[in-house]
Amino acid sequence: MQRINMAAHSSSGTGFFRTLLSRCRTSGPGKSRTPGLCQQHRCRLSSLPPLPPPGTWSSRLSRLSHRDLYRLSVTDPDQFWGSAATDRLRWVKLFQRVRDCDLSGGKISWFLGGKLNVSVNCLDVHVEKHPDRVALIWERDEPGTEVKVTYRELLETTSRLANALKSYGIEKGDRVAIYMPASPLAVAAMLACARIGAVHTVVFAGFSSEALSGRIQDAQCKAVVTCNQGVRGGRLIDLKSTVDAAVKSCPSVQHVFVSQRTEQPAAMGELDVPLEKVMSCQSSVCPAEPLDSEDVLFLLYTSGSTGKPKGIVHTQAGYLLYASLTHQYVFDYRDGDVFGCVADVGWITGHSYVVYGPLCNGATTVLFESTPVYPNPGRYWETVQRLRITQFYGAPTALRLLLKYDESWVKKYDRSSLRTLGSVGEPINHEAWHWFHSVVGDGRCPLVDTWWQTETGGVCIAPRPAEEAAPILPAMAMRPFFGIQPVVMGDEGEPLPGNSVSGALCISQPWPGMARSIYGDHQRFVDAYLKPYPGYYFTGDGASRSEDGYYQITGRMDDVINVSGHRLGTAEIEDALDEHPAVPETAVIGIPHDIKGEVPFAFVVLKEGVGGDPPAVLQQLRDLVATKIAKYAVPEHFLVVKRLPKTRSGKIMRRILRKVATETTRDLGDMSTLDDPSVVQEIIEAHELYRKQRSQEKKKN
Numbered sequence: 266m267q268r269i270n271m272a273a274h275s276s277s278g279t280g281f282f283r284t285l286l287s288r289c290r291t292s293g294p295g296k297s298r299t300p301g302l303c304q305q306h307r308c309r310l311s312s313l314p315p316l317p318p319p320g321t322w323s324s325r326l327s328r329l330s331h332r333d334l335y336r337l338s339v340t341d342p343d344q345f346w347g348s349a350a351t352d353r354l355r356w357v358k359l360f361q362r363v364r365d366c367d368l369s370g371g372k373i374s375w376f377l378g379g380k381l382n383v384s385v386n387c388l389d390v391h392v393e394k395h396p397d398r399v400a401l402i403w404e405r406d407e408p409g410t411e412v413k414v415t416y417r418e419l420l421e422t423t424s425r426l427a428n429a430l431k432s433y434g435i436e437k438g439d440r441v442a443i444y445m446p447a448s449p450l451a452v453a454a455m456l457a458c459a460r461i462g463a464v465h466t467v468v469f470a471g472f473s474s475e476a477l478s479g480r481i482q483d484a485q486c487k488a489v490v491t492c493n494q495g496v497r498g499g500r501l502i503d504l505k506s507t508v509d510a511a512v513k514s515c516p517s518v519q520h521v522f523v524s525q526r527t528e529q530p531a532a533m534g535e536l537d538v539p540l541e542k543v544m545s546c547q548s549s550v551c552p553a554e555p556l557d558s559e560d561v562l563f564l565l566y567t568s569g570s571t572g573k574p575k576g577i578v579h580t581q582a583g584y585l586l587y588a589s590l591t592h593q594y595v596f597d598y599r600d601g602d603v604f605g606c607v608a609d610v611g612w613i614t615g616h617s618y619v620v621y622g623p624l625c626n627g628a629t630t631v632l633f634e635s636t637p638v639y640p641n642p643g644r645y646w647e648t649v650q651r652l653r654i655t656q657f658y659g660a661p662t663a664l665r666l667l668l669k670y671d672e673s674w675v676k677k678y679d680r681s682s683l684r685t686l687g688s689v690g691e692p693i694n695h696e697a698w699h700w701f702h703s704v705v706g707d708g709r710c711p712l713v714d715t716w717w718q719t720e721t722g723g724v725c726i727a728p729r730p731a732e733e734a735a736p737i738l739p740a741m742a743m744r745p746f747f748g749i750q751p752v753v754m755g756d757e758g759e760p761l762p763g764n765s766v767s768g769a770l771c772i773s774q775p776w777p778g779m780a781r782s783i784y785g786d787h788q789r790f791v792d793a794y795l796k797p798y799p800g801y802y803f804t805g806d807g808a809s810r811s812e813d814g815y816y817q818i819t820g821r822m823d824d825v826i827n828v829s830g831h832r833l834g835t836a837e838i839e840d841a842l843d844e845h846p847a848v849p850e851t852a853v854i855g856i857p858h859d860i861k862g863e864v865p866f867a868f869v870v871l872k873e874g875v876g877g878d879p880p881a882v883l884q885q886l887r888d889l890v891a892t893k894i895a896k897y898a899v900p901e902h903f904l905v906v907k908r909l910p911k912t913r914s915g916k917i918m919r920r921i922l923r924k925v926a927t928e929t930t931r932d933l934g935d936m937s938t939l940d941d942p943s944v945v946q947e948i949i950e951a952h953e954l955y956r957k958q959r960s961q962e963k964k965k966n
């Protein structure tokens with residue numbers, strides 16, 4: 266591994282970030298290791314393919330083939346998950362019962378009676394064995410200025426932060442919002458909450474102040490942890506001022522902890538606490554709170570098809586076990602690897618595969634602060650070369666962007682360290698899959714298209730693990746992970762047997778990583794996921810099972826769209842647009858986009874008399890969405906229409922809008938339930954006009 270570039274430090278941050286930088290000068294890679302022996306579990310690495318021996322799993326399990334292990338995981342979940350949890354996690358008190366679940370009744374409990382602490386499993390157990398192993402490589406925005414943080418340093422930082430939170434009255438069960446981009450302090454803040462039993466809710470630092478305050482209010486957060494500014498793609502982004510605006514309407518917030526990512530001093534108000542300063546006065550030792558397996562670990566807000574974003578609840582033991590097991594097996598993680606997941610910590614991918622999975626496995630994990638094109642389109646691959654990354658896990662939207670540039674941006678960097686490539690967040694198209702596999706991976710690395718959700722906690726369907734040399738088909742998630750039994754449902758709500766079928770994707774058995782609830786609204790959880798197909802977990806996605814029995818995800822079945830891998834409810838965007846006084850009604854749908862995957866398309870009805878200046882209103886609508894949600898949620902298209910197509914009962918027929926907007930066909934399907942079919946012709950004409958105007962504008966530019 267490379268040492269950090271000292272020359273770049275002069276432009277570095279202040280406060281604690283600087284302390285981290287200076288301490289990291291001496292921190293190198295882990296101590297010498299016994300060749301072929303895993304430090305964490307003392308298992309032999311030489312016999313890795315097809316399945317690495319599962320740590321210190323009971324010797325019986327470790328001798329099973331993938332096929333038998335999968336069979337055991339679904340026929341005897343108690344034995345499978347029970348021995349995995351016993352062997353892989355450190356318990357303060359061992360659980361007495363593996364599971365107590367009733368999907369129809371909405372009850373999901375794993376490892377009952379057990380007590381443990383997640384931060385101990387992610388830090389202390391590794392510090393005991395290899396304190397100087399690098400836990401985090403903070404790949405900062407400016408290439409060549411990465412910072413390495415060892416397990417010992419991360420434990421100390423986490424403990425100081427935990428003590429700081431405690432000294433300001435944060436206790437077990439309190440909610441803490443974290444509004445920070447990927448950085449060691451963001452990770453330490455998550456782990457500090459876990460250490461004292463507080464519940465974190467990380468809010469992606471691209472969300473607006475209103476989106477942030479909505480989440481803080483829903484979770485009734487007592488504190489916020491943030492930093493003065495973010496740095497991304499060479500630009501500074503003010504975060505503290507966004508938090509200031511948000512907390513004005515959040516009476517539950519008693520303290521805002523502010524760290525200094527850049528030199529720019531933040532204006533400090535009554536609630537504000539300088540984070541580095543209070544941490545420096547705290548002890549670097551903090552006792553870990555023993556927590557029940559089913560105590561809440563974190564909330565993460567995500568969009569649904571209706572209403573406000575929902576706070577998905579994940580708990581301690583089951584989530585951690587599932588994140589760590591999937592991290593090891595799906596990506597073929599081995600001791601000594603440098604795991605590179607470029608997702609932000611604000612999404613579930615960042616939680617499970619930047620933080621909890623890798624750290625539980627004692628890995629070196631990369632925190633990527635920059636963008637795929639900064640300072641140029643070679644950034645990812647230059648980073649792979651410099652950090653010697655072994656697994657690269659990213660989003661199709663970034664790949665689609667990068668494949669438009671010359672291959673030399675990839676080829677000029679040494680990618681021989683790479684062993685596994687992974688994709689997540691949305692369907693990966695064939696072109697992107699092949700480019701990733703053959704150009705980036707030189708055709709020699711398994712590429713895993715991983716399907717999962719905020720609600721599932723970790724990967725549920727992916728080509729690996731599998732039997733040795735099992736095929737990987739392009740652009741397909743393929744195989745269920747241990748303990749996952751996918752079911753494809755037909756139109757009548759019946760499981761479709763056999764192969765070559767397609768329908769609604771459900772999962773028929775609970776697994777330890779699945780969400781437990783929606784914060785403050787368990788009934789909504791039951792209604793959204795468990796009621797549609799009683800006895801099953803409903804994913805909201807469609808899927809098909811191929812003639813070979815492999816799973817292919819076909820996309821959302823509800824009004825959720827996926828913009829650059831980020832989930833958005835069309836209802837959320839409509840709610841934002843509807844706040845405009847000149848807009849009595851809107852309908853938003855998603856349409857395909859060649860880089861972002863999907864983009865929102867808004868149909869808006871304007872009040873009579875506004876006719877004068879629709880462009881000004883449209884600009885106000887764009888601003889509304891950016892301030893109410895986030896910039897990425899702003900519709901790419903606006904079409905002003907006189908009326909929306911509705912059924913006689915008043916429901917908007919989005920299916921028709923989708924067809925009109927994508928022009929896939931002029932056959933609009935069954936319109937018999939439509940109240941007034943002449944609306945459709947009006948909309949088609951308006952769209953034709955809009956399309957002509959856009960192409961003329963494009964030509965001009």
Ligand code: WT7
Binds near residue numbers: 716718832
């Ligand atoms: C939705 C979940 C899972 C972490 C990132 C997104 C879509 C996710 C795939 C994939 C096709 C995928 C689904 C899913 N999705 N991965 N490999 N192939 N679709 O988490 O924000 O909770 O979104 O993303 O539609 O339901 P999320």
